[in-house]
Amino acid sequence: MAEEYEVKRYNIRMAGIGGQGVVTASHIISNGVVISGGFSSLVPFFGSEKRNAPVESYVRISNQQIYEIGEIIFPNVIMIFHPSVITLGKSYTMPFYTGLKQKGIILINSNKPIPFSRDEERELEEKEARIYYLPATEMANDLAKTDLATNMAMCGAISGIFGIPDPVSLAASVKDRFVGKGIVVSGGTAALDSAIEKKFAKKQKLLEANQKVLDGAVQYTIDQGWSEDERSVATSA
Amino acid sequence: MANVVGSSVCRTAVDEGKPADWVPGGEKQTVVDPMKMFHELPREKQFITGSEAARESMRRANIDIAIAYPITPQSESMQQAGYLYDEGYIKEYYRAEEEIGTFSAISGASRAGVRSLTATSGPGLMRGLEAVSSWPGARTPIIMLNMCRVINTPLAIQPDNIEMSFLLNTGILMLHAENQQDFYDYPLAAIMASEQVDVTLPAVVSTDGFFVTHARGPVSITPEEYKLPPRDGWRSAVPAMDNENPPARLSRDAPIQKSNFISYHMHSSWQQEVFAAVERSAKYFRAYLGGLVEVVNPGAEDFIIASGCAVSQAREAVRQEGEKGRTVGLVKIKTIRPFPTEEIFEAVKGAKRILVPEFNQAGWLHKEVCSVLYGRTTGVIKNGPRVYGGMTMPTEMILEWLADFRKEVK
Numbered sequence: 327m328a329e330e331y332e333v334k335r336y337n338i339r340m341a342g343i344g345g346q347g348v349v350t351a352s353h354i355i356s357n358g359v360v361i362s363g364g365f366s367s368l369v370p371f372f373g374s375e376k377r378n379a380p381v382e383s384y385v386r387i388s389n390q391q392i393y394e395i396g397e398i399i400f401p402n403v404i405m406i407f408h409p410s411v412i413t414l415g416k417s418y419t420m421p422f423y424t425g426l427k428q429k430g431i432i433l434i435n436s437n438k439p440i441p442f443s444r445d446e447e448r449e450l451e452e453k454e455a456r457i458y459y460l461p462a463t464e465m466a467n468d469l470a471k472t473d474l475a476t477n478m479a480m481c482g483a484i485s486g487i488f489g490i491p492d493p494v495s496l497a498a499s500v501k502d503r504f505v506g507k508g509i510v511v512s513g514g515t516a517a518l519d520s521a522i523e524k525k526f527a528k529k530q531k532l533l534e535a536n537q538k539v540l541d542g543a544v545q546y547t548i549d550q551g552w553s554e555d556e557r558s559v560a561t562s563a
Numbered sequence: 564m565a566n567v568v569g570s571s572v573c574r575t576a577v578d579e580g581k582p583a584d585w586v587p588g589g590e591k592q593t594v595v596d597p598m599k600m601f602h603e604l605p606r607e608k609q610f611i612t613g614s615e616a617a618r619e620s621m622r623r624a625n626i627d628i629a630i631a632y633p634i635t636p637q638s639e640s641m642q643q644a645g646y647l648y649d650e651g652y653i654k655e656y657y658r659a660e661e662e663i664g665t666f667s668a669i670s671g672a673s674r675a676g677v678r679s680l681t682a683t684s685g686p687g688l689m690r691g692l693e694a695v696s697s698w699p700g701a702r703t704p705i706i707m708l709n710m711c712r713v714i715n716t717p718l719a720i721q722p723d724n725i726e727m728s729f730l731l732n733t734g735i736l737m738l739h740a741e742n743q744q745d746f747y748d749y750p751l752a753a754i755m756a757s758e759q760v761d762v763t764l765p766a767v768v769s770t771d772g773f774f775v776t777h778a779r780g781p782v783s784i785t786p787e788e789y790k791l792p793p794r795d796g797w798r799s800a801v802p803a804m805d806n807e808n809p810p811a812r813l814s815r816d817a818p819i820q821k822s823n824f825i826s827y828h829m830h831s832s833w834q835q836e837v838f839a840a841v842e843r844s845a846k847y848f849r850a851y852l853g854g855l856v857e858v859v860n861p862g863a864e865d866f867i868i869a870s871g872c873a874v875s876q877a878r879e880a881v882r883q884e885g886e887k888g889r890t891v892g893l894v895k896i897k898t899i900r901p902f903p904t905e906e907i908f909e910a911v912k913g914a915k916r917i918l919v920p921e922f923n924q925a926g927w928l929h930k931e932v933c934s935v936l937y938g939r940t941t942g943v944i945k946n947g948p949r950v951y952g953g954m955t956m957p958t959e960m961i962l963e964w965l966a967d968f969r970k971e972v973k
Contacts, residue, residue, distance in 0.1 A: 353779065356610075356779055357610060357779070360610045360781075366610075366779075367778060367779060367780050368778055368779050369773060369774055369777060369778035370773070370777050370778075371721070371773065373720065392879075393875050393876075393878035393879040393882065394875060394876060394879045394958055395742070395771075395774045395775070395778060395780075395872055395875045395876070395955075396774045396872065396876070396955030396956065397954075397955035399955060399957040399959075400957065400959065
């Protein structure tokens, strides 16, 4: 690779609560990146698999081979799937922005800004953090008629902001998860799957509903002017 | 269930709800020479978790029986083994009562001459350690997958490989998988090495729980229509037992029952033979894995020696140092037992500074490295960096240690 070759790397830390599909979202994004021809790896982090317990998952995205494994201590992207991660401290990482790299992005699922403490506000300012609020649960309720698709909105937003994975690859990845060869997330998700399937008579309907949310979230990021595509956001790892 | 043909003891496929003409997956596979499987068969790249990589490895391993007791983070892999049983790639599979039971039962299975697999994680390994320690002396080839997990209090389910230090002196063959790819390749190699007549020992393939088992990575796998040759139970240092007609005087005159010179002599020579067999396995691992170590940037002044996950973090550190124009060497240790003494010495004999990053508090790999390099090299061996209790080692940590090391040792 003698010619100009910009190394792009996004290190994403996701935090949410059990049952929201945080780990599934990380698999879907990561798989989408690989489908699109990029490099990705992911690792989930959770305690006992139960609803409302803290969950984290880490996704590395790059256009070159990735060696690192394990938790992402110094992310440049943070996704917060539930406001209580911040407001109730339902997280393994406190405060939630610990380790965020300078000018990093924080995507929060909330329909209104979250009131931070003075210290938090100061530290976020010092880090020049860009905080984006996405009403992911509302979008899921509106478009898919279930809050179980909240994670789809979060996935769509990542695609909208970074362009990796592109929306087509992301859709293919979602398909892989539900009707393809299947993605092994954890034993607990098998039970969740059957709960989802009861809501949707057919998997095709489930896919269509998910796709609506994905598309909606991509459009939302564009409308908000969050899209980074074409803009340089490269950070050396 | 899978034992349809000639089944006198096992339940039939029909009993288990399969169609009468059901053919177990394993019987549709073709046996292939291990060297061909490891080095020649075409490979397809998949993006899968470590647990799924373990499943694909088991699918090709011609396993007769699997026995396990669930524990996080091992459970996902053994859940996958359940699917393999259902598809007929593993002939028998059951959940034992707990780990002492599991590891005792799997030992009995191996004694009967069949290929036997079990799996566990940290605390489960600790619970069953008594049985595990008895495997090598019993000369029972067994494959154990070990997904490392914190064993200390406070309780945690995250990776920490301190448990591996408890296995170092048992006589078991030990491999340390760096990533999902290794967790696919190493069990197959370990099975074939462990069953060689001049080895006849159990083998454990350890990897770091979650960071490998629950994480996705690229894995190149061979076509699923090929499997390893079956175990030949008679081709062992201690031949398989005929359980239909068990020897009546099984433990009469066991050395432990008599305290005299002859029995002590017998016991010590038996142990010597076990550890000699560990060393003899090296030639097989060299052939199967293409060496006991992998060396990156030979001849460098700065070297990192690592095994398991720490290798991945070290690779990234080596890459980032390279971007800054600094060459850092790396020795990846694939086999902990047999320990690649001469390979390590050859790789780092010219090094000035040697770092040994580890995912445990005790620094067992550092001690191993020191014991083989003591008095043979002039390089300074640094005791770390180390993380434990389930923590990740950020690449930044290795880079900081390297920078400090260069200031300390000019």
